[in-house]
Amino acid sequence: NGKLVAIGDQNGTVSLLQVCDSLAVQQSNEKLAISGMFERETKREKNLETRSKEIARKQQKVKQQMVQQKSQETDEQAA
Numbered sequence: 001n002g003k004l005v006a007i008g009d010q011n012g013t014v015s016l017l018q019v020c021d022s023l024a025v026q027q028s029n030e031k032l033a034i035s036g037m038f039e040r041e042t043k044r045e046k047n048l049e050t051r052s053k054e055i056a057r058k059q060q061k062v063k064q065q066m067v068q069q070k071s072q073e074t075d076e077q078a079a
Helices: 030-078
Strands: 003-008 014-019
Touching: none
Parallel strands: none
Antiparallel strands: 003 014
């Protein structure tokens, strides 16, 4: 019993694996569960990307504020 699965990699190596029936035959709720997982991960990835952009904007704003502050300090010292 079982099914054969061929798996290849970047190097061109192909491996042939035998998997048991419980891994080869789709369960009744499996498609729905996998779809839900992919949807959650897609949302998570978008949220992480948005958060990363927010952090980068905040860091840029802090840098600009520091440059302005140094500029003001330099102007005050020159006066």
